[in-house]
Amino acid sequence: MDPEMDSQLKIGFIGAGNMAFGIAKGILSGNVLPANVKVSAPSSRNLGRFQELGIAVTHSNIEVVCGSDVVFVAVKPHLVPLVLNEITQHVTDRHMIVSVAAGVTLATLEELLPENSVAIRLMPNLPCLVQEGALLFARGSHAKQEDGALLRSLLHRCGLVEEGPEAWIDIHTGLSGSGVAFVYLFAEALAEGAVKMGMPSALAHSIASQTVLGAGRLLRDSGKHPAQLRSEVCTPGGTTIYGLHTLEQGGVRASTMSAVESATERARELGRKSTAGSRK
């Protein structure tokens, strides 16, 4: 995307939580100047880390909207209707509203915003905090391809950015939003296995996390199918194949598939509830 355009772009955040912070960091490592970024939150609690980055802070959501071209709505889902009601009069056709609230549908967003508003729904995940997020966005009815491209270029330093139909956002939530927690569970269990076999806990945890990280990088950067990489680690009659057999006997694959399924179903349910709830 056009770096000159990026540097003139004004970005606002309503909400100063982890998601907002992670996205802000990613945006700043592109061409956007800190002076062109503003964040609002009701309390000063979370604003310190934004200020450290040179970002302007305020308690006024309206001030953020009026001073921005792209506004990230990064509040808790149940607060979204409140916030949108508050800012809607100040939203113009130059604005792009990007919601990162789980379960809040594009239909809900467009209902609460002025007609013809450019709305995009974005689902990031926790590792945005370290610029290794997985982000999926879906464009609203009035968001054009160029809007998607702009968002993509803003976010590309946050991690992997992909676009999809809104139906995929719940799946992305199950896979990658919740998926992060599934990985943490696995890492914890790896470490516990090591502790059982006699390794001190702190070391086991540190090695477990590096193992997950290293394996993840290799998977992403090699471009190989995970089954291929798995086979490459398994020497005949070696330790790995023995361990894998135990995992298979435990039905890890099936329960992992089911976990993604459950999380996705729940995301869909929450989406239905929030849609129902927001109808007045």
Place this chain on the structure above:
Amino acid sequence: SVCHIMSVGFIGAGQLAHALVKGFTAAGVIATHRITASSPDTDLPTVSGLRKMGVNLTTSNKEAVNKSDVLFLAVKPHIIPFVLDEIGPDIEDRHLIVSCAAGVTISSIEKKLLQYRSAPKVMRCMTNTPVVVREGATVYATGTHAEVEDGKLLEQLMASVGFCTEVEEDLIDAVTGLSGSGPAYAFTALDALADGGVKMGLPRRLAVRLGAQALLGAAKMLLESEQHPGQLKDNVCSPGGATIHALHFLESGGFRSLLINAVEASCIRTRELQYLADQERISPAAIKKTTLDKVLQQPGVTVGGVANGNGKSGLSLFNNHGSGLKKKN
């Protein structure tokens, strides 16, 4: 090729001999009149099958030996020692002895034959029943005195009926577990797949045909592809589609681990049987009655009332005294 001038013998005229001969003749790698098979039991269906193919049948193991250059030992593992004792004196320098018996080591065979020849040429192979349709999976290991040419000859023969490669002997038990028993796993899967088809409304014959073709086609794709089977699987699974739903069921049932368990169990059991054989004790009850009777009819063979440490009597398969069996005086 050498296959056209040499003769092949089979000690044993059961499933294995029948399958191999059927495959060899379909491949045209050897003429049936150059094949001799011996069996004490002339009533076996495989015996008449072999006869119909033009194979020379005999009840004399010695005759099979004399009429062959490559001699397949195609009898059950616990019969091998009896056979070796019987034919030992008739083995010549030209003979290549190929044992197909699961769990019977090259060294145990060589030990026996060394009483009769200074450099017996022994090979061990593990094949499987689909040799009958020329889609066998065969591995072989080369004995101490077998030459490179012997290996090539065997490979030529076995490659005519499917895939064949040489391995180190210590891998043969694993091969048994995988491709030796493998067709049985496949038949079980196919039976069940057909049941699934029938449950969902297909006529049985069609269900069997389609199931078999599906597995055949998948196997062929894999053999001809550079891709990992995991990748090929992904290529079949459209998002949210029928196949991925079905796969989830398979995973929930522990499909993969069951297959791993099966290969492992077959391999371990093979080793156990080999261990039992090496222990040099096997109770007569473990040998099928009819076979034992016929074997005992051979001259010089008897069940010894051999007392061993735990008071049980049994047939001694391989012992240090060379003949392996307590002979009648």
